[in-house]
Amino acid sequence: MDLDFTALFLARLQFAFTVSFHFIFPSFSIGLASYLAVLEGLWLKTKKPLYLHLFRYWLKIFAIVFAMGVVSGIVMSYQFGTNWSVFSDKAGGVIGPLMAYEVLTAFFLEAGFLGVMLFGMRKVGPGLHFGATLMVALGTAISAFWILSANSWMHTPTGYLVTPDGRFVPGPSWPAIIFNPSFPYRLLHTVLAAYLTTAFAVGAVGAWHLLRDNANAHARKMFSMAMWMAALVTPVQILAGDQHALNTEEHQPAKIMAMEGHYQSYADGAPFYVVGWPNDREQRMEYALAIPKVGSLLVKHDLNAPMAGLDTIPREDQPPTAIIFWSFRIMVGLGFLMLGLGLWSLFARVRRRLYDWRSLHRAALIMGPSGFVAVIAGWVTTEVGRQPFTVYGLLRTADSVSPLAAPAVATSLLAFVVVYFAVFGVGTWYILRLMAHRPHADEEEPEEAERAPLRTAGITPGPTQNPPRGEPLPENPEEAR
C-alpha cells in the first residue's frame, strides 16, 4: 500500500472514517427501534408495567443514538458530492434515485414520527404512540433497504447502460437495478447484524445489572430477551454470511481470494489460513498457519474443489489483501464467539441458572461491544474488497474523486476526526452513563429525566409539578387515555 498523501488517498481516508463512524449508529438504532416496538407492543398486550419501564429506559438511549446517526448521516449524503463528484456525475443517474427513495420513504418517516415517539405519549395516547414507534422502526428498516440496494449496485452492477461519455444510466428495468445480485444477501446479512449488535448491547447492560443485583426484574427481562436473540439469530446469521460469501465468490472472486489470502491458485483443494501475514508486494502469505483443503470446503462446500487465486487477477485490479484478510477473520471470529454465548445461555436456561451464573453474565458483558466491532470489520471486508473500484470492475476509485486540492481535503479530514471523536465520544459517554443507571420501576420519559423541575415549563410537564388533568404518569394502557 502506498501512503502518499494525495487528494485521492485523503478523500478515501475521509470517506472510510466518516462512513465507519456513521455506521455504528444505524446498526444500533435499526435494532433498537425494533426492540422498542416489541417492548411497547408487549406492554400494550400484557399490560405489565415492566415492559413500559424497559421501553422508557431504552428510549432515552435510542434518542441519543438516533441523533448521532442523523447528524453523521447528513455528512454522508453530501460527501458523495464534495469528495466523489466524478462518481456522482457518472453514477448519479442510477444510484441517485435509490438514495432519493431512501429519503422519501425512510428518513421522513423516521424523523416525522420520532418527535411523537419521544415526547408524545401523553398527547396522543398509547395506541397512536405505538403507531409512531412502529413507523420509526419501519423507517429504519426501509432506510436499510434502499441504502444497501445502492451500495450493492456498486458491488454487483446490473440493469444499467453506459453512455458514450462514460456515464451510467438506467436500463429499461428498475427492479434489475434495485434487486442486483448481491443485494438480497447483503440486506439480510446487514439487518441481522444490526439486530445482533443491539441484542449483545442490551444483553451486556442486562448482565451488568444482574452482576450487581440478580433479583432486578428489569435486568432479568432484558438479559433474557437478548440471550434469546443471541441463541436464535446468531446461527441464522452465520448461514446468511455463508450464503453471502458464495454470492461474492460468484460475482467478486478477487474479494474472496483476498479474504482467504489465496495468492496462488489451487487445482485440487485450497488451504484455509487460520492466521498469517499477507504480503501484497511479493504476492505471498508469510507466517501462515494453514489447514489443507479446508479453504475449498468453506467457500465451495467441497474439499477438493479447485480455487483460483490472486495470480489470475492483474496486479492493478487487486484489492489490498492484508486489511481484508484480517477484518474478515475478526468478523468471523466474533460471530463464533456470539454463537458460543448464545448456546451457553440456552444451556443456562435448561439448568435454570440464567440469572445467577455469574461467569455467563461476565462473558455477556465482555461481548457487549462485539456487534459493533463485527459490523465495522464486516463493512471493511466488503468495501475494501471492492477496491480498486467504486463501481465494481467498471469505474476506478482513482477516476471517481473530486478535483480537489490535497490541503482542502486534509483540513476537512482533520476537522472530521477531531469533531467526531470529541462529539461522538461524549455522546458514547452519555449513553454508557444511562446504561449504568439501574433500570427501575419509575422510569421517566426521556423528556423528564434528570431535569424534571426545570423542564416543567417544557413541552411535557414534569409529572410531579404539573400533571395533565391531575393524572399520574400512565402505567397501563387504559389509564393513559
Add this chain to the structure above:
Amino acid sequence: MIEFDLTTIWALIIAFAVFMYVVMDGFDLGIGILFPTFSKGEERSQAMNAIAPVWDGNETWLVLGGGGLLAAFPLAYAIILPATYPLIIAMLLGLIFRGVAFEFRWRDPRHEAFWDFAFFAGSLVAAFSQGMVLGAILQGIAIEGRAYAGGWLDWLQPYTLLTGLGVTVGYALLGSTFLAMKLTGKPEAHAYRLAVRAGLATLLLLIAVSLATPFLLGRYWSRWFDWPQILFTSQVPLLTAITFYALYRSLKKKRRYLPFVLSLCLFLLGMVGLGISMWPYVVPESVTIWDAAAPERSQAFMLVGTAFIMPIILIYTGWAYWVFRGKVGTEGYH
C-alpha cells in the same frame, strides 16, 4: 415560456425541497442564532423545547435537497459541492453540534453552558455557510468540461459574505417570529423585540443583496430590468415592501401567527426573486437544468414515487406539528 417537461418538474420539486428546508430548518437555526439572547436555564429550555419534537423532520428536507439534486441533476451536484467544499464541510460540522445539542444539553446539566454555546455556534456556522453557498452559486462557478475548475477559496468574496449575513439574519427573523407564537411571558416579549430588530436587519440586507446581484452578471440585469419584463419583475420588490410593512404592523400589534406567516411570505418572495435571476440555470451562465439533468428514466422513476409519497409526508409532518401545537408549557396545550 416554461414548458412542463420532466426536467422542469424536477427543478420545481428541488426548488420546493430547498424552500421547505430553508423555512423549516430556517426557524430552527434562527432560534439557535438567537439562543444566547435568552436568559440561561428555563428561557433557553423553553426556546429549545419549541422545536425539539420537529427539528429532525425539518432537517430531513436538507437531505432531500442534497439527495434529490444528486438524483435529478447529478452534474449540478458534482459541480456545486466541490466548488463550495469548505462551506459545505463547515455547514455539516455546524449541523453536527447543533443537532447533538438537542440531546446532550439535557443529559449533562453540568456542561449545559457548553452545549448552549454549541447549539448557538453550530446554528450560526450552518446558517452563514448556507448563505455563502447561495452567493457562491449566484456569482457563477468556474467550470471545465463536466467539473469544477476553480480554486478552493473562489467562494470567498464580499458578495458571498453579504449573502451569508443576509441568510443568517433572515433565519433569525423566522426564529424570532416562530418563538413569538410558541412562548409566553417574558421570553415571548423578548421574541417580539428580537423579531422587530431581525425584521429591520433583514430588510436592509435584502436591499443590499438585491442591489448587488444585478451587477454580478449581465443576464441578471436584463432579466430584471428589460422592457416589458420589468412590469412583471417589479411586482416582486413591490410585494416585498408591502409584506415588510405588514410584518412591522403585525409585530407592533403583537399578533400571534401573522408575523411568522408574513416572514414565510418574505422567504417565498425571495425564492421567486432567485428563480427570476437564475432560471433556467442551476449554475448561472454555464449549466442549465437540462444540461445537468439525470436520464429521463431516472427522473421518471422518481417522479412516480414522489407524486405518491410527498403528499403523505406532508400529511404526517402536519400531524406531528398538530400534536405539538400551541404555546410551550401552557394549559391549553394538552
